[in-house]
Amino acid sequence: MNAEIQEKLRELALKKSIPFCHGCYKEAPTGRCQTCGSDDLMRMLPGVGCEWGTDWIIRSIIETELTPVNVDEAFEESVRQCYPETVQVAWMTLDTVSVAKEMDPVSWNIAKSEWESQEADEGNIISFDNGGTYYWTSDVEAL
Numbered sequence: 001m002n003a004e005i006q007e008k009l010r011e012l013a014l015k016k017s018i019p020f021c022h023g024c025y026k027e028a029p030t031g032r033c034q035t036c037g038s039d040d041l042m043r044m045l046p047g048v049g050c051e052w053g054t055d056w057i058i059r060s061i062i063e064t065e066l067t068p069v070n071v072d073e074a075f076e077e078s079v080r081q082c083y084p085e086t087v088q089v090a091w092m093t094l095d096t097v098s099v100a101k102e103m104d105p106v107s108w109n110i111a112k113s114e115w116e117s118q119e120a121d122e123g124n125i126i127s128f129d130n131g132g133t134y135y136w137t138s139d140v141e142a143l
């Protein structure tokens with residue numbers, strides 16, 4: 001994944017969470033526990049919980065604030081932009097997308113996954129779980 005985005009998300013995670021002393025089980029907003037003096041602190045995300053590291057905070061922020069890419073819809077939209085809206089079959093004027101989908105669903109699905117990997121390669125969509133779910137990079141940047 002894009003290192004710059006990763007770093008920005010880490011900063012955001014730090015900003016949205018509070019250092020938390022696990023031993024004393026209390027917040028340590030200064031970065032050092034006032035009670036035991038430890039600076040080996042967990043992060044606490046209000047309303048969510050506390051845990052070590054920032055990856056879980058990033059995941060939580062993304063899941064609560066962003067809508068995953070609807071790949072079916074987005075791919076369909078890109079096909080509509082690349083091809084004429086309708087096709088002529090004998091005397092019938094038919095919707096290009098519906099015809100393609102219904103006539104050859106296998107080919108449609110292959111093209112859809114190719115579209116998905118291409119968008120990911122170009123950095124337009126981004127995944128935090130190895131391609132299970134994608135988000136629009138522009139949405140992530142807007143965070």
Ligand SMILES: [Zn+2]
Nearest residue numbers: 021024033036
């Ligand atoms: Zn402490």
